[in-house]
Amino acid sequence: MTQPKILIVITKADIGGAQIAALHLAKGLKAKGLAVTAAIGEGSFLAGELNQANIPITFIKNLKRSFNPLKAIFSFFEFKKIFDKNVFDIAQLNSSNSLLAALAARLAKNKPRVVFTWHGLSYLDPGAKKNWLIKKFFSLAFKILLHFVDENVFVCQTNLDQVKKTKLVKTGTVIKNGVKIDALGTKQAREFLANKLKTNLSGQLLVGSIGRLSEPKNYEYFIEEMAEVRKILPAAVGVIIGEGPERAKYENLIKKLDLAKNFFLAGEIAHASRYLPAFDLFILTSLYEGSSITLAEAMACGVPIAASATGGTPETVSGKGQIFPLQKGRLAQIIMAAAKQPKQEKMPAQADTTVAMTLGYLKLFNLSS
Numbered sequence: 001m002t003q004p005k006i007l008i009v010i011t012k013a014d015i016g017g018a019q020i021a022a023l024h025l026a027k028g029l030k031a032k033g034l035a036v037t038a039a040i041g042e043g044s045f046l047a048g049e050l051n052q053a054n055i056p057i058t059f060i061k062n063l064k065r066s067f068n069p070l071k072a073i074f075s076f077f078e079f080k081k082i083f084d085k086n087v088f089d090i091a092q093l094n095s096s097n098s099l100l101a102a103l104a105a106r107l108a109k110n111k112p113r114v115v116f117t118w119h120g121l122s123y124l125d126p127g128a129k130k131n132w133l134i135k136k137f138f139s140l141a142f143k144i145l146l147h148f149v150d151e152n153v154f155v156c157q158t159n160l161d162q163v164k165k166t167k168l169v170k171t172g173t174v175i176k177n178g179v180k181i182d183a184l185g186t187k188q189a190r191e192f193l194a195n196k197l198k199t200n201l202s203g204q205l206l207v208g209s210i211g212r213l214s215e216p217k218n219y220e221y222f223i224e225e226m227a228e229v230r231k232i233l234p235a236a237v238g239v240i241i242g243e244g245p246e247r248a249k250y251e252n253l254i255k256k257l258d259l260a261k262n263f264f265l266a267g268e269i270a271h272a273s274r275y276l277p278a279f280d281l282f283i284l285t286s287l288y289e290g291s292s293i294t295l296a297e298a299m300a301c302g303v304p305i306a307a308s309a310t311g312g313t314p315e316t317v318s319g320k321g322q323i324f325p326l327q328k329g330r331l332a333q334i335i336m337a338a339a340k341q342p343k344q345e346k347m348p349a350q351a352d353t354t355v356a357m358t359l360g361y362l363k364l365f366n367l368s369s
Helices: 017-031 045-052 069-085 095-107 132-148 158-165 185-197 219-232 246-254 271-279 293-300 313-317 330-339 354-365
Strands: 005-010 035-040 055-059 091-092 114-119 153-154 180-183 205-210 238-242 263-267 281-284 306-307 323-325 349-352
Touching: 005 017, 017 035, 017 045, 035 045, 035 238, 045 055, 045 180, 069 095, 091 095, 091 323, 095 114, 095 281, 114 158, 114 354, 153 158, 153 354, 158 313, 180 271, 185 263, 185 271, 205 219, 205 271, 205 293, 205 330, 205 349, 219 246, 219 330, 246 263, 271 293, 281 293, 281 330, 293 306, 293 313, 306 313, 306 330, 313 323, 323 330
Parallel strands: 005 035, 005 091, 035 055, 091 114, 114 153, 205 238, 205 281, 238 263, 281 306, 306 323
Antiparallel strands: 180 349
């Protein structure tokens, strides 16, 4: 019997939530006996992980995160060439910039069934700080390209409901992201971060987050709230694990607020979930969000969490943490309350909820598990 062939497409191959989800799916489908190939844009993290899993990779030279009309056109022809030369049963797309692959699939010699996974709503989200003209353009682009998508998958019910209201889609399937962690205990995780940051974390209240240093993550709010906390709790330390275009902005804000010795931008760390038990409190301050992988990972590690009330976050938290409005002083109150709680030494933890996600896609693909 011929193995079903799946092409998984992701724009940016660096560390990120959608990338981790796509990687888990690729591994899960391969473990179920499917022939999986990944088509990826720039970045090295995902390529390394896929190579270790023996999953073939096709590099899409012109597939970029930023919008560039010329690059977009070139990426379309790259996708069409792939579909002309190869027969795939399913093309599963994981980012808005990869939607041109849906059009390429429709016009190609070999036409796979196209599944588009919404890992969030991007500029279409009500919380996105973009002017109406940009939002209108992206809404129109989505409306055109979604005609060539056979199935829409959402990582949270909230996003599905929001998109249905815009009439961009009539229906969709919710398949929640799975997580897979192999976390260190608190002591080992703290020692790693202390060495990484070149600071002493002994006896400190460590408040942290993992995410891209970008506008949607709204980390300036986290930094400003920590400045207020430090006035009352000198032992409070903030850290963000991740990289992105807003680094310089955040560095300047940290310097301006005199937090250079108390707030750290750790940069990218591979398999960062291993170090989540180092945190006394994990925070998420996003302006808009689908379903945060790192939030789910923190919960799986047993780390107390506090997250902004946006997108699918309340679904993810589901009463197992604190949800707060993005108001001045609100996060500071939560952090100071966390300082009064007894610290818990966490043991190394393992968790895997990716099987349910894989089975959800197999059911959608109409393939046996």
